[in-house]
Amino acid sequence: METVAPFIEVIDEIKEAGGEVFNLCFQCGLCDAVCPWNKVRPFSMRKIIREATFGLTEIDGEDIWRCTTCGKCTQQCPRGVKQIEIGVSLRRVASEYEVFPASVRSARTARASLISEGNPLQGERKKRADWAKDLSVKTYTEGMEALYFVGCYLSYDPRMKKVATATANILNKAGVKFGILGDKESCCGESIRKTGSEEVFKNLAKENIKTFIDNGVRKIIVSSPHCYHTFKNEYPEFMVNFEVVYISQYILELINEGRLELTGEFAKKVTYHDPCYLGRHNDIYDEPREALKKIPGLELVEMTDSRKNSLCCGGGGGRIWMDTPKEDRFSDLRLEQANEVGAQVLVTSCPYCITNFEESRLNLEYEDILEIKDITEIVNDML
Numbered sequence: 001m002e003t004v005a006p007f008i009e010v011i012d013e014i015k016e017a018g019g020e021v022f023n024l025c026f027q028c029g030l031c032d033a034v035c036p037w038n039k040v041r042p043f044s045m046r047k048i049i050r051e052a053t054f055g056l057t058e059i060d061g062e063d064i065w066r067c068t069t070c071g072k073c074t075q076q077c078p079r080g081v082k083q084i085e086i087g088v089s090l091r092r093v094a095s096e097y098e099v100f101p102a103s104v105r106s107a108r109t110a111r112a113s114l115i116s117e118g119n120p121l122q123g124e125r126k127k128r129a130d131w132a133k134d135l136s137v138k139t140y141t142e143g144m145e146a147l148y149f150v151g152c153y154l155s156y157d158p159r160m161k162k163v164a165t166a167t168a169n170i171l172n173k174a175g176v177k178f179g180i181l182g183d184k185e186s187c188c189g190e191s192i193r194k195t196g197s198e199e200v201f202k203n204l205a206k207e208n209i210k211t212f213i214d215n216g217v218r219k220i221i222v223s224s225p226h227c228y229h230t231f232k233n234e235y236p237e238f239m240v241n242f243e244v245v246y247i248s249q250y251i252l253e254l255i256n257e258g259r260l261e262l263t264g265e266f267a268k269k270v271t272y273h274d275p276c277y278l279g280r281h282n283d284i285y286d287e288p289r290e291a292l293k294k295i296p297g298l299e300l301v302e303m304t305d306s307r308k309n310s311l312c313c314g315g316g317g318g319r320i321w322m323d324t325p326k327e328d329r330f331s332d333l334r335l336e337q338a339n340e341v342g343a344q345v346l347v348t349s350c351p352y353c354i355t356n357f358e359e360s361r362l363n364l365e366y367e368d369i370l371e372i373k374d375i376t377e378i379v380n381d382m383l
């Protein structure tokens with residue numbers, strides 16, 4: 001009797017989220033072969049899909065919360081099964097029944113903070129622009145060249161505020177007429193949607209869209225691949241289309257147009273980590289590398305898993321808010337890969353990646369051998 005309710009609901013939810021393509025799965029197991037979880041512990045997306053097909057998913061278990069939505073299995077599946085959408089729809093059912101395993105409960109705290117303050121970090125809304133207090137950063141007004149959408153981690157997290165500061169400096173140095181929305185900016189909603197909280201996502205998206213329209217925003221510069229992804233690919237569900245530019249793309253543009261001149265030297269061996277939501281989900285592989293190559297003295301080397309095979313940091317799909325035991329962290333493996341190619345700096349362009357990498361740097365005691373940097377931090381040092 002216990003499986004009857006999930007039986008109907010799971011199947012209906014999946015149909016709504018991803019059509020009936022999950023029926024196409026022929027259990028080849030290719031998804032499991034490429035999934036980063038299987039580098040640290042056994043996990044089977046193939047099994048989740050099999051069970052979901054019959055409505056037999058254990059919605060109170062840990063497994064439906066593991067997927068980081070990295071997109072690796074999606075690009076490999078020979079049948080076009082939408083694994084991420086299936087996983088998210090299962091989380092929707094679990095959220096509806098309010099059944100969460102212990103490791104996921106911290107994501108509920110993030111959700112409550114998103115509802116009350118518009119960010120997942122329990123920061124007060126009115127303090128959202130405090131990072132910019134002593135900098136020359138204006139409030140966005142219609143007619144400016146671009147809106148800089150800062151994002152939650154860069155607004156509140158002490159490590160990531162340095163990236164916001166570097167970004168503002170770069171834009172100012174290049175003479176870009178830009179502004180921020182301050183406490184009128186809300187989380188883009190990308191990650192909370194992936195945890196199954198669809199209503200919270202919709203409310204955040206609607207708030208942002210209204211603010212963009214009210215303020216005459218046309219072009220948006222973003223620092224997070226998650227903001228980029230959702231503005232570009234998910235906000236159009238609300239019948240709007242804004243021009244979205246990723247900061248590393250924009251930096252390259254500014255350099256090529258002669259608006260930004262790099263004068264210093266960065267004589268270090270650097271490796272670039274492709275964030276899942278920039279690379280696999282949005283095909284942006286070249287511009288960050290091209291921007292890095294413009295930095296005098298910088299030597300760029302590639303890790304084993306790069307570009308479309310990039311190893312996920314473990315932070316997508318809301319996992320950034322969930323508890324992951326030390327031995328299960330993919331970010332540790334990524335730092336080892338960076339070390340293997342002799343990199344002195346692991347550079348990336350995503351707040352979740354940087355947060356996870358900084359933690360792994362401490363776990364692995366790599367403080368003396370590897371630095372973690374956002375592209376903007378290196379560029380800013382060269383101005």
Ligand code: SF4
Nearest residue numbers: 025027028029031077
């Ligand atoms: S790769 Fe696709 S077809 Fe193969 S088991 Fe996974 S979901 Fe099914």
Ligand code: SF4
Nearest residue numbers: 035067068070071073
């Ligand atoms: S999206 Fe990534 S983490 Fe999720 S099942 Fe596929 S390969 Fe694994």
